[in-house]
Amino acid sequence: MLNWIExxxxxxxxxKDFLTEDVPGGASYWYVFxxxxxxxxxxxxxxxxxLTFFYAPSAATAWESTRAIYLNPYTHFLIAVHYWGxxxxxxxxxxxxxxxxxxxxxxxxxxxxxxxxxxxxxxxxVLGLTGYLLPWDMDAYxxxxxxxxxxGLAPIxxxxxxxxxxGGGSMGTATINRFFGLHVWLMPAVLVALVGAHLAIFxxxxxxxxxxxxxxTLRPGRFWPDQFFMDGAFSLxxxxxxxxxxxxxxxxxxxxxxxxxxxxxxxxxxxxxxxxLLALVPPxxxxxxxxxxxxxxxxxxxxxxxxxxxxLIPWLDRSKGRSFASRSGLLWITTVVIVGIIALTAxxxxxxxxKQAAAPASPPESSVLAAAPAEAATLPGTAAGGSATSGAGAxxxxxxxxxxxxxQGQGVPGAFPPLANNPVVTGxxxxxxxxxxGGLHGTISVNGQSYxxxxxxxxxxxxxxxxxxxxxxxxxxxxxxxxxxVTEAQVAGYKP
Amino acid sequence: xxxxxxxIGGIVGLTLAVPIVxxxxxxxxxxxxxxxxxxxxxxxxxxxxxxxxxxxxFTLKFTDGYLPExxxxxxxxxxxxxxxxxxxxxxxxxxxxxxxxxDVPYDVVNMNFVLFSPICPHLGCYYSWHDEQNRFMCPCHGxxxxxxxxxxxxxxxxGLDPLPMRGQSGxxxxxxxxxxxxxxxxxxxxxxx
Numbered sequence: 287m288l289n290w291i292e293x294x295x296x297x298x299x300x301x302k303d304f305l306t307e308d309v310p311g312g313a314s315y316w317y318v319f320x321x322x323x324x325x326x327x328x329x330x331x332x333x334x335x336x337l338t339f340f341y342a343p344s345a346a347t348a349w350e351s352t353r354a355i356y357l358n359p360y361t362h363f364l365i366a367v368h369y370w371g372x373x374x375x376x377x378x379x380x381x382x383x384x385x386x387x388x389x390x391x392x393x394x395x396x397x398x399x400x401x402x403x404x405x406x407x408x409x410x411x412v413l414g415l416t417g418y419l420l421p422w423d424m425d426a427y428x429x430x431x432x433x434x435x436x437x438g439l440a441p442i443x444x445x446x447x448x449x450x451x452x453g454g455g456s457m458g459t460a461t462i463n464r465f466f467g468l469h470v471w472l473m474p475a476v477l478v479a480l481v482g483a484h485l486a487i488f489x490x491x492x493x494x495x496x497x498x499x500x501x502x503t504l505r506p507g508r509f510w511p512d513q514f515f516m517d518g519a520f521s522l523x524x525x526x527x528x529x530x531x532x533x534x535x536x537x538x539x540x541x542x543x544x545x546x547x548x549x550x551x552x553x554x555x556x557x558x559x560x561x562x563l564l565a566l567v568p569p570x571x572x573x574x575x576x577x578x579x580x581x582x583x584x585x586x587x588x589x590x591x592x593x594x595x596x597x598l599i600p601w602l603d604r605s606k607g608r609s610f611a612s613r614s615g616l617l618w619i620t621t622v623v624i625v626g627i628i629a630l631t632a633x634x635x636x637x638x639x640x641k642q643a644a645a646p647a648s649p650p651e652s653s654v655l656a657a658a659p660a661e662a663a664t665l666p667g668t669a670a671g672g673s674a675t676s677g678a679g680a681x682x683x684x685x686x687x688x689x690x691x692x693x694q695g696q697g698v699p700g701a702f703p704p705l706a707n708n709p710v711v712t713g714x715x716x717x718x719x720x721x722x723x724g725g726l727h728g729t730i731s732v733n734g735q736s737y738x739x740x741x742x743x744x745x746x747x748x749x750x751x752x753x754x755x756x757x758x759x760x761x762x763x764x765x766x767x768x769x770x771x772v773t774e775a776q777v778a779g780y781k782p
Numbered sequence: 783x784x785x786x787x788x789x790i791g792g793i794v795g796l797t798l799a800v801p802i803v804x805x806x807x808x809x810x811x812x813x814x815x816x817x818x819x820x821x822x823x824x825x826x827x828x829x830x831x832x833x834x835x836x837x838x839x840f841t842l843k844f845t846d847g848y849l850p851e852x853x854x855x856x857x858x859x860x861x862x863x864x865x866x867x868x869x870x871x872x873x874x875x876x877x878x879x880x881x882x883x884x885d886v887p888y889d890v891v892n893m894n895f896v897l898f899s900p901i902c903p904h905l906g907c908y909y910s911w912h913d914e915q916n917r918f919m920c921p922c923h924g925x926x927x928x929x930x931x932x933x934x935x936x937x938x939x940x941g942l943d944p945l946p947m948r949g950q951s952g953x954x955x956x957x958x959x960x961x962x963x964x965x966x967x968x969x970x971x972x973x974x975x
Contacts, residue, residue: 336802354848360805511784518790
């Protein structure tokens, strides 16, 4: 049977050629990172293809179809594997590049393989960036808004590039279509083509092998089945980790994107270092009479220069051999850069967490998924009849109160009083219920400051449950407020 | 070693195949149709009609995947049946169960009316009534049916499909059902438009 196929196609000898390759010095677990990256790419392609069976790219359907994906346990698992697989793939590309850097495997004649490898990292990052938008929930929207605005910062062609990427002057349904085209067609095609080139160059030059004085002394090992098994075993470990995380920590779907709401976006972890860099630099530098805007430098000029340097490493490294001793300078710089990236990542993470702690909390996923698509944009709190919780009140506050009282309840001087650290708010709950249900006008005084803005009566606009939720949130969660919760019954039974 | 490698491939492949196949297989459907109100004027016309069917229009509400509730204009054909026994005798493709019971789990004749799905049981085209021939005729493959829905010509494997009807607080309502095409028996496929 195999003979019959072989005689007519040559596929069997092709497969044998593919699997027959010398591994200098024998198979080793040191060589598994490239194969494991390829493995995660295949996982991403397989899960991604089947996710397109359920996803529809448009502003009217992106979030709705993603919600349906979350509601079906099978597709929920697929999207979770796709989510964690993306993180695994990016982590493995980083590790693979780092390993090649440490072992000097980029040296002649493998310079172009290094260049293709760095380009593969870039394509993988673009895939991560474009995929982030597709669920079209709050974080997807606002995080992509940030990256698109950064594209717009680029000199000369920036605004045009932003316009092309988002399909218009602002984000909308065209943006989803373009990101979908990029994420599902263009970038995967480029990725597969570059991987093909990467492997072809690899087979042309052979494996670099361990760092030794004379490579000719190394005994050759077998790729199949020895190295292939090690690649497979490591890939299986990666796969088990991905599946485990998919079960215990599936991605979170927030409410549908709403540009009018206040939201602190959270970047994917692999962009946190860039985020941290942007948060670290002051907005402007003053050098005598010169004022330099640093935003452009931190977001575009710096990362681009860094990328060019990384691409040129095979030519910048003039050392003769691959030994650690002859390349100690480069290895020290690498160490410093890695520590720097980790530090910036940690800084980005901390600043995001601080900002998020001050912002209204996102609702629990169960309530996002439970709401019917049409009314999901304005969640009416948690299940009816339950006790009021600050979690349910946060979206009510964000939708109705934050435009005057501020997202953190800081108020507006002279017009609207702060709700954070306001003794009236944390005092008699009945008085608070009266103000929220019946409104308030005329000049009032809080903490020695006077305010004359008008508070509308919310009774009729909001349900008793929503009013109870939002008062509970305001009394218990804004600023240092730690006052007691208010129940729906208290609101319903309130008499002026 | 080679076998161990192939085993790893099998484990990964199976782990992915289970959710992929599971997501594609049809879910266990407990869904039933919804009732759509019929127009009083059209029912009135049907009550007066003797030898001609009447087209009854209604708005069908249904869910479609992740989309919010959809509605579509639909219609069915109504005929007046004055003699239940005569109708049952004329339609052995419906009343073919033991004891002369219908093969559908609802009363076919209600308030002296029978409603027919407008979908030809052959391959799903919409047929129409032709006065000159005194027949329901399907434009696609030429299946023909008499006034009471009996299949008389063309490739269709069964007569016209009845739809459930009920009276509810003074209004008549119809339930939309799509039956499997081209089978002698009636198998529910969906309640969607």
